[in-house]
Amino acid sequence: xxxxxxxxxxxxxxxxxxxxxxxxxxxxxxxxxxxxxxxxxxxxxxxxxxxxxxxxxxxxxxxxxxxxxxxxxxxxxxxxxxxxxxxxxxxxxxxxxxxxxxxxxxxxxxxxxxxxxxxxxxxxxxxxxxxxxxxxxxxxxxxxxxxxxxxxxxxxxxxxxxxxxxxxxxxxxxxxxxxxxxxxxxxxxxxxxxxxxxxxxxxxxxxxxxxxxxxxxxxxx
Numbered sequence: 001x002x003x004x005x006x007x008x009x010x011x012x013x014x015x016x017x018x019x020x021x022x023x024x025x026x027x028x029x030x031x032x033x034x035x036x037x038x039x040x041x042x043x044x045x046x047x048x049x050x051x052x053x054x055x056x057x058x059x060x061x062x063x064x065x066x067x068x069x070x071x072x073x074x075x076x077x078x079x080x081x082x083x084x085x086x087x088x089x090x091x092x093x094x095x096x097x098x099x100x101x102x103x104x105x106x107x108x109x110x111x112x113x114x115x116x117x118x119x120x121x122x123x124x125x126x127x128x129x130x131x132x133x134x135x136x137x138x139x140x141x142x143x144x145x146x147x148x149x150x151x152x153x154x155x156x157x158x159x160x161x162x163x164x165x166x167x168x169x170x171x172x173x174x175x176x177x178x179x180x181x182x183x184x185x186x187x188x189x190x191x192x193x194x195x196x197x198x199x200x201x202x203x204x205x206x207x208x209x210x211x212x213x214x215x216x217x218x219x220x221x
Contacts, residue, residue, distance in 0.1 A: 002026075002045030003076050004052060010063070015094045016116065020065035023052055025073040030098055031133035032122070034161045034191045035198040040071045042198075049082055056089050065115075067094045074101035083113040094118065100135055102142035109150045117147055117154040121173060121186075123165055131164050141180070148181060155184060157220075160213070161191040162204040167212045174216035188217040 008014075008022035026045040028035075035041060056066065066086050073079060074097055083093055092115040097105065099119050108114050122128060125137040147154045156177060160170065174186055193203045213219050 002048050003078075004045050004047035004049075005040045005043055005071060007047055007052060007055060009055070009059075011067070014067045014069075014096075015065035015092075018065035018092060019063050020067050020094070021056065021059065021063055022067040022069050023073070025068065025070035025076055027075055028070060028072040028098070029075060029100055030072070030122075030135050031198055032131060032159070033133075033164065033198065033201040034131075034159055037071065038198045049078065049085075052082075053085055053089070056086060056091060060089060063091070065092045065094055067096060069096040072098055072100070074104040079104065080107055080111060080113065083108060084111075087113060092116070096120075097143070098122065098132075098135070099140040099143040102139055102146060105143050106146045109146055109152060114152050117152060119143060119147065119154055119156050121156050121158045121177070123158070124169060124172060127164065127169070144180060144182070155187060156182065157187040157189060158217070159191055160188050160208075161201065162206040162208050163201070167209050170213055171216050186217045187220055188213055189220040192221070 003025055004023055005026040006024040011020050011022055014020060014022055024040055026040055026043055028041045073095065086093055093113060094116040095114055096118045097120065121140055122135060123131045128135045128137055158173065170188060177186055190208065210219060
């Protein structure tokens, strides 16, 4: 089975301050109601490791970063080997992850294969099942601790759908991050209507209190 659903050849938005490509890994271990990528979550891969590495070889000197996204890239059994090959080509690597595989994140960090991590904080433990059909807040904190103990740059982010989370949840989550020693920006991305979602969830009619959200997080529309 091929691991990659797609390859975005160029982006200036997904890796902070670097021109990059995105490798989209097929499959995910969560089923977030608001996920914009049902085709990637449920779909099969179309590209191999070799396809990705051949492309990156051709773009040396033009691109500087590679984003591992999906889906969930930490499910891929050969991820460490692939990252070593990407690093050998001179690229920096950013991992976008739902934080549910702290064992894999730890191995990547231990081997010096990550330069930036975007860590999803899905929600408090009481709402994880409703938001993403399972998962574990405990695993998020395990992944968070690994990053805090490393020297790798990272950010924490939450997708906010007002039918799944409320402003008080964000306040509590922000406080939990602060209590853990996190002092970087906490990003909250507001759900926007897309072409389709994993859970088929629709935009909410509930008014969002943006001023209150901004007290606790950096809001991304």
